[in-house]
Amino acid sequence: MKIAIVGTRGIPNHYSGFEQFAEYFSVYLAEKGHDVYVYNSHNHQYQEPEFKGVKLLHRHDPEYKYGTFGQFIYDYNCIKDSRKHNFDVILQLGYTSNSVWFFMLPKKPVIITNMDGLEWKRSKYSKPVQQFLKFAERLAAVSSDFLVADSLGIQSFLKKKYNKDSRYIPYGARPFDTPDDSILKEYGVEKGKYHMIIARFEPENNIEMVLDGLVLSGLKTTILVVGNHTTKHGEHLKAKFKDYDHIRFTGGIFNIGFLNNLRYYSDLYFHGHSVGGTNPSLLEAMASRAFILAHNNDFNRGILKDNSFYFSNPDEVATLLKTLKKEDHQNVAENNYNAIVHDFNWDKVNGEYLQFFEECLAEKNRLSAG
Secondary structure, three states: OEEEEEOOOOOOOOOOOHHHHHHHHHHHHHHOOOEEEEEEEOOOOOOOOEEOOEEEEEEOOOHHHHOHHHHHHHHHHHHHHHOOOOOOEEEEEOOOOOHHHHHHOOOOOEEEEEOOOOHHHOOOOOHHHHHHHHHHHHHHHHHOOEEEEOOHHHHHHHHHHHOOOOEEOOOOEOOOOOOOHHHHHHHOOOOOOEEEEEOOOOHHHOHHHHHHHHHHHOOOOEEEEEOOOOOHHHHHHHHHOOOOOOEEEEEOOOOHHHHHHHHHHOOOEEEOOOOOOOOHHHHHHHHOOOOEEEEOOHHHHHHHOOOOEEEOOHHHHHHHHHHOOHHHOHHHHHHHHHHHHHOOEHHHHHHHHHHHHHHHHHHHHHHHHO
């Protein structure tokens, strides 16, 4: 098959999320003998025309100049270019800035869209932007030939909202089996004597709820708050908790080895995400044998099932902090690790995507012939 992937800044991954998946999946497809193309931003750090057998199509991306509006221009440029190629399948990752160009997509290829999360629920967006995101979501849902949902919650939503079937395929992660505690010195922590949360600084990720709970508990255990905090919400949190020395805002950490070791040696690992599908950082925490306490919602329960303790407010966070220790629940961490090995490993995820592509292409050909 001749396959294109659009909707990311490009590969190799220098960001996260969709870029990580695009890299793993495209290389997998190329290794299987398929003719694979990934659209890259023109100013991507990697400027070669090919990466591990995957052909790269660099197209103009003015996001650096126009911000979010530039993403729409970039997606326009990618979709317009896709008309020049005789693709069998086009995989769209997300819909925020590309679904408005659905009418420009070539007619021959199968259009498969990964619907990502419910972006319009994020409070960082104004009401008009939220309304636009709902509109973009609807366009993607009704104009795509086939849909992928990366969580059971998203799959259920698409069926209820748009009466559209979708194939549930989550993200993957690589099991972490090489712990090294030497990295802990760099962050001034000791094995099992600190907590951790990793998230973008957005209200829906409930960092504030976790930190409020920590303060309510009265405990002074260090918590590492990992993520880019130079945002409006980040500045708010830093100001609110500036008098609590045990709350440490580390900034972003992009070395996966550092992150894996910090997760592995942490006592309690908080996952506060409440919007979206299968969050990559959650799977990475599972793969690192972290002891995960998660916000109580369908997305998180769909992945963690009974292998987590859940919270919905600061009081519940405080109770969990005062009553739980990782050493007493090693089986929970081990169960989540085994879930990565058996259910969320990249080989399985990539294989499910490829099988879905083959089924979709066969179905479209059948309908065309009929």
